[in-house]
Amino acid sequence: MVADMISNRQSVIQIIRAASSDIIGILSGGIFSFSLALMLLHTTHSAISFGLESIVYPIVGLLLVVPIGNFVDTHDHKTTILVSKLVTLVALLIYSAVIFRLHDRLAASIVIVAVYAINDRISGTGYTASVHELVNERHIKPLTTIEQAATSGIQLASPLLAALLYGLIGFRGVLWLEAIAEFVVILITLSMHFHPLPQAAPTQQTAGQWAAFKVGLRYIHDHAVLWFVVQIAVWLNLLFSSVDVGLAYVMVQTLKLGNTRLGWVSSACALGMLAGNLLLMRLPSFQHLIRTVLLLTLGFGSVFALMGVWLVHPLAANLVTGGLVLLSMAMGLFLAWINTPISVYLQTTVPTHLLGRVSVTLTTLNTLAMPVGTLLFSWLFQRLPGGPLFIAVGLVLIGLVGFFWYRNRKIVHQVVAPQPSGEANA
Secondary structure (H helix, E strand, C coil): CHHHHCCHHHHHHHHHHHHHHHHHHHHHHHHHHHHHHHHHHHHHCCHHHHHHHHHHHHHHHHHHHHHHHHHHHHCCHHHHHHHHHHHHHHHHHHHHHHHHHCCCHHHHHHHHHHHHHHHHHHHHHHHHHCHHHHCCHHHHHHHHHHHHHHHHHHHHHHHHHHHHHHHHCHHHHHHHHHHHHHHHHHHHHHHCCCCCCCCCCHHHHHCCHHHHHHHHHHHHHHCHHHHHHHHHHHHHHHHHHHHHHHHHHHHHHHCCCHHHHHHHHHHHHHHHHHHHHHHHHCCCCCCCHHHHHHHHHHHHHHHHHHHHHHHHCCCCHHHHHHHHHHHHHHHHHHHHHHHHHHHHHHHHHCCHHHHHHHHHHHHHHHHCHHHHHHHHHHHHHCCCCHHHHHHHHHHHHHHHHHHHHHHCCCCCCCCCCCCCCCCCCC
């Protein structure tokens, strides 16, 4: 494989550049997203403001899952990533020029979020599919884990910075910061050295969009671990929408705790994810992946239930915030332990020429439930108390663990350690 020709020193340099790109892009993007949600929340007074991305991203992913997967697998990855980021920058500049002149800011915001969704999906799939072009086999796990840790660390700061910057420089200033950051990310991507792999077989390129895409879809269905990941992730994304929508609405609109306290709670989740990923760097790969994911989901559901209990009875503002910070941190810890091992398994077992199609298909299928969850919980949280709703979500998650454990009992204890050869376990 080409990745075997990449030296350890080159791999380390690539990891540093990739992490730097992630830090800048995710920090600025998180500040932009949080500030956009605050602007819409104060403008529309609707719970759906913090769930806009949860609706738009999955819909865009569903509509474009076939062409994006095929395109990434059959075109130069570096060029694809650069073009997608350049389109994002141009769209952001146009949005910045017109948003304050429009009466209907929600419609314009939906458009920019859709543009971000399309290009994030393209560049994200491109990065996932090019992991073997950036580092050698030995550095795949460090690359994935460090990027996840960097993502979590930056997400820790972005809500707090967003709340601060939104008050200091306003949404207009945040837009300019995001534009500058996007330009810097483009420069870093230009400096990265991709080692191109052989193109996909001609039959896959000429057989048609759907025929080529079905190869990746069939691969997922025929491999028990990947198919399990799709099924459990659909439920996790559906129910996690309650946090994206519910916490913001309960804290800002119901409890009147303000943007800063919401920023602390949101950052705590990222802190938990950072801690979880740092711990994973010290641990070997999970051998019993399915059993581990189910046990972690059990803990995840318990945190939901405890969060609901904490919100049932009225408490002092500092006490409410402190409890939510701790529970949000625990939630982030479980998320890291669920997501990162799955990402490592995907990148170390799926054949490289299928990685674009498989990864974009998994991402799309895993997030299809998010628009439904966002709309459902936006409606519920505006009509029902937040505490009982979170308790109900936690109990549903706990029940799902029992269901999936029984349904997958034949492979729950199966060893599914990643294999460097690129062949996944069936």
